[in-house]
Amino acid sequence: MKSIVENQKKEKAIEAGLAFRQAYNYSKGYKTALWGLTFLLAIVQFLAVLVDKNQIYGAYLEVFVVSILALYILLSSFGKARMRYWKDIGCKIQELHDFYTLDVGNKPSKFALLPSLIQSLYKKRLRKNNEDILSFSTWWSTNLEEIDFPRARLICVYSTFSWELELRKKYQFFLITIISIGILIPIAISIVMNFTARDIIIFGLVPIVPFISLVLEELLENIECIKTANSIRTDSCHVWDNVLDNRLNVEDINSKTIELMSRWQIYRLMTLPIFEWLYKLTQQKMNNEMLVNTDSLIEEVKELDNSI
Numbered sequence: 001m002k003s004i005v006e007n008q009k010k011e012k013a014i015e016a017g018l019a020f021r022q023a024y025n026y027s028k029g030y031k032t033a034l035w036g037l038t039f040l041l042a043i044v045q046f047l048a049v050l051v052d053k054n055q056i057y058g059a060y061l062e063v064f065v066v067s068i069l070a071l072y073i074l075l076s077s078f079g080k081a082r083m084r085y086w087k088d089i090g091c092k093i094q095e096l097h098d099f100y101t102l103d104v105g106n107k108p109s110k111f112a113l114l115p116s117l118i119q120s121l122y123k124k125r126l127r128k129n130n131e132d133i134l135s136f137s138t139w140w141s142t143n144l145e146e147i148d149f150p151r152a153r154l155i156c157v158y159s160t161f162s163w164e165l166e167l168r169k170k171y172q173f174f175l176i177t178i179i180s181i182g183i184l185i186p187i188a189i190s191i192v193m194n195f196t197a198r199d200i201i202i203f204g205l206v207p208i209v210p211f212i213s214l215v216l217e218e219l220l221e222n223i224e225c226i227k228t229a230n231s232i233r234t235d236s237c238h239v240w241d242n243v244l245d246n247r248l249n250v251e252d253i254n255s256k257t258i259e260l261m262s263r264w265q266i267y268r269l270m271t272l273p274i275f276e277w278l279y280k281l282t283q284q285k286m287n288n289e290m291l292v293n294t295d296s297l298i299e300e301v302k303e304l305d306n307s308i
Helices: 011-053 061-102 115-128 132-137 142-146 149-192 197-244 250-270 276-288 294-307
Strands: none
Touching: 011 061, 011 115, 011 132, 011 149, 011 197, 061 115, 061 149, 061 250, 115 132, 142 149, 142 294, 149 197, 149 250, 149 276, 149 294, 197 250, 197 294
């Protein structure tokens, strides 16, 4: 009999789990560097404006500004490409993890996903994050053993969709907050420095345009992610309701679960990585709020079986 609880403990599943986390970690690293460099450019340009407006002598300030700008131009495209590359690698390995634990999708060929790359990522993650082994081997509730595999798997994907949607909504709030603060602070400083309306626009807002543009682009992409994630979650809710109403047989549950996960794997490819510190902070908050109580869903299934 298939078992998600046993599948997640297998060495190949744990190896894939640590490997995709390491790939995502590389992607988040490039994203952090790109955001940091863009933010530094905005700060330096704004400081240069303040120095110039107040006729303060800043040795080599112009050189510093130009150097940061040149570095930003050179590395922005490269940084985005590498961020996307490692995110896509992470998605492929996560599909492999889904295959091992949930028995969905197809196992990628060795040409599409080199075993040596998975091994390398796994070993690098293991050196600094040994606790991930316990995390992945106990990811899903052991109470899933008490119900059949098709409905246990549906519970896993249903909770995954709910989790991701809530995470994206919180990330949306974070991005809106960053944009708001990024615009208001320069305006406030400009007003304090007695800038005219024209100066506020030219000297207060223009220096921060690259950073605001970067965050705004992320915000718009995240809105699309939320729409897609919400659509998949809504469909999974309908499937779950039909299960509780005993309208679906085993074949129906399996086919619908696989269809939902296929859509989810495509969705993953369009998403952008979320900063690790924000993910962990949000994860802890959602754990405390019991966003999706897997055990309660299992109990609903058991009650259904007992009523038949």
